[in-house]
Amino acid sequence: MSEPSSILHDILSRSGFSPTTREAYSRVIDRWLAFAGTDPAGWTRIKAQEWYDSLIAGGVKVASANVYLASLRYVSKWYATRMGNPNLDFAIVQTRADDHVEKTRHALTQEEATRLLESIGTPPMAPLEHRDLVMLVVGLETGMRRKSIAGMRIENIGQHPRHGYPIARVPIKGAGGAVEYPVPLSDLCIAAITSWRNWLAKRRYTKGALFPRLDRDISPRGDTVWTPTTGLALPSINKAIDTRARRVGLDIHPHLLRHTFISWREAAGLTPVQIASITGHRPSRSTEQGQGWGAMAGYIDLEMVGETARNSTPPWLHALVTRLLGG
8 A cells, every 4th residue: 555645645636626726735735744744643633733733823824724724634534534444534623713713711720820931031031031921921911812912002001091090902803893992901011011111112112012023133242132123913922922832841822811811810709790891801781690791781881890800910920920020
């Protein structure tokens, strides 16, 4: 019988696809084999999920990655059929429906979060480490989606016009597309952001994305010079967080920070309304309680609730981040 890797290509030669489609699928197979190897022992569903996630982290658009996986699914299914073993259908994995969704619902533990944050270091931190630490703190303290983190702009961080507490006005998901929401910021979040803004200000960067790309150069004296440029793209946020996590043996994605924020606040006793005042979730009128939150949806001022909910930081996280920031 042919080598297992050759079987995948042979499946295409026997398909009814057009030459153009066969060629496109063949490129996907080659890309898969380069990642997973030619030994079918490595062709597992877990490996297929890792391959898909690596495409996203590497900057491949979600729609394109889903197409790649659809190609792999085709040959995977027929490979299992050819070998007479349904368990060899290795490309049944979870895909993303939009630009950020990951269906895993677990949250970071205190130990995992501590390991992740401590791995970045303490002052004096290199600029990339400083930026990524603050980005992780923002995610853990607000539950912002990746799109909102990318949309944080220095000029849109300030005080709530009616209630006076600190906010970041960022894009969030909403009916009809992205809408802006004033996300309440904890005192710890403000401390972290201020430390980073001070570094940016010394580089005359006082407007624009809070989390910019940093270009590195060497000065005539041989010093390393970091220059803030444009805001981080969504895949770059993925890559930054993934890189930090993998260094300490974790496999996380930006949306997991949202799961973590909500889970930690729920465990601390915050109500769904209080949590929603930070995350920007909208109260639903259709709830099992009937006369509960759903019945009150039209009356709740989430921005007022945010004033009391914003400083719900776990004490251990406050102490840890304060230490890492040199406080």
